[in-house]
Amino acid sequence: MRHRIGAALFVASVLWLIPAVAAAQNSVIATSPAFNSKPWIVVSGGSTTMLGDCDQCENENYLHGGHARITAGASIKERTDLGAQVLWVPQTLTTGDKIKVIFVMGGAQFRPWKSKGFFLTAESGMAFLRNWLDVFEPQNPPIRSKAFALGIGAGWEWRTRTHFGLQISGSHDVAALGDLQTSITTAQNVVGNFWSVGAGIVIR
Secondary structure (H helix, E strand, O other), X not given: OHHHHHHHHHHHHHHXXXXXXXXXXXXXXXXXXXXXXXXXEEEEEEEEEEEEEOOOOXXXXXXXXXXXXXXXXXXXXXXXXXXXXXXXXXXXXXXXXXXXXXXXXXXXXXXXXXXXXXXXXXXXXXEEEEOHHHHXXXXXXXXXXXXXXXXXXXXXXXXXXXXXXXXXXXXXXXEEEEEEEOOOOEEEEEEEEXXXXXXXXXXX
């Protein structure tokens, strides 16, 4: 008889606790912040130093100019974003010849700390170059080239209470063109290096 009474009390207590546990779980779910993915865009510009190199190239000619960059993406986690960027780098040689380079890449942005504005970036994609042979041999006919592109970078973002913020960043972008035929010889393993620093406006 005592066992039956004890079992009945146990069942009654469990039935009484189930609504309380469910209410507590619903309260935790309601109070825990849900992750909200938001799109963002960054419009920036700055200074770029360029170096063209190849296996048999002996002279290192650094060129300095400006750049314009547009990056857009969305958050997939609290500290990780995915996006794409277009980087335009026009350069003018000492001979007056103009070089145009456009990077089109996709990649990821990672923030090691939630409460800090520091971030790291890594991208890959394609680079479209015009008159790149003029780096090694001036007065070549206009040629358009494509190259595999990689980029890494870092920066800092200052967020405000509105949808606008400010950002500074630096990056190293590489365009691997392979072998290019000039009028004199074949330049092997041609690579373009681009070091950029800049600032921009962030819209979230």
